[in-house]
Amino acid sequence: MEPEQQPTRHEIGKRTFLVADVEPLDVDGVRTLEVGTALWLVAFVALLPFYGSLSDDGRLWWLWTCLAGFGLGLFGLEYCRRRRAATRG
Template identity: 70%
Template structure:
């Protein structure tokens, strides 16, 4: 069985959007989070969003590099067995 040929861009985008939604949903509760000592929830959501943006760019570059490699002819002409 062959693995799925997935580039990860869509997965990273969905995850990043979910982290952003979580961060926005927590902003109105900043005071409550601070009172309960759970303000790290907001910072964790913001970190997830930021790292997700980096992950999207990484996956895009990887996808583009793989597509470019498929377009290039093999170097040296013939392949050895």
């Protein structure tokens, strides 16, 4: 018995859609979290020189949001690294 081949074309109404032959991505989330965590740290460092003006304008929470994003990113990064190690065996 032959395995079923997926269609390469779908016709829906008057439109025809072609299906690309693409391999699925092996995504474990580690690289995404590394980039996101680094961006939160960069934003925190970039806002540090403006500490006084942020405080005067009542927007000091911007600085602490960046710090919280960095901290939570570190927790998420460790979680994803452990998950990746567990799935790879």
